[in-house]
Amino acid sequence: MDVATARERLEDMLAELDRSIGVLQGDPVAVREHSAADAGSDLTDADRVQAMLTVATAQRRAVIEAIKRVEEGVYGRCVDCEKPVPEGRLEARPEASRCVGCQGKRERRR
Template sequence: MDVTTARERLESMLADIDRSIAVLRGDPVAVRERSAADAGADLTDADRVQAMLAVATAQRRSVVDAIKRVEEGTYGSCVDCAKPVPEGRLEARPEAARCVQCQSKRERRR
């Protein structure tokens, strides 16, 4: 993937993620009285929203880091071994920072 296309895709992804985060952080439109059961459901919903915010925030960080790599001229090179990240991987995940082998090693260590 050429750098211009990568930057466009990453910036589009960033805008989408920012919109999602804004929606997740939004306040309810209306406040109404709720029963105890509704309060329990709200807690579950709040936990789900927090989890989605955590994932969106991590994804946003990956996209911002990828944009920085584009600006630095290192986009498309693995941050661990400096080998090229396969084109197919970058097509599927433009924010990918590692080649498949290094990403697999990282995931096994977790």
């Protein structure tokens, strides 16, 4: 993927994530008054919203970091081994910062 296409996709992703985060942060479950009967289901809804917000925020960070790599001229290189990140991986995950091998190692360490 060429750098201009990557940047455009990343900026589109960032805009979409910002919209999603805004919706999640303004979720009416968090601000409406609850009856005692609804407390259990509302907690589940609030937990679900918080989980989605956590994932969206982490992905937003990854997209911003990818945009920085574009600006620095190192986009498409693994941040660990500096080898090229496969084209297919960047097509599927434009925010990817690691090659498949290094990403696998990182996930196994967790």
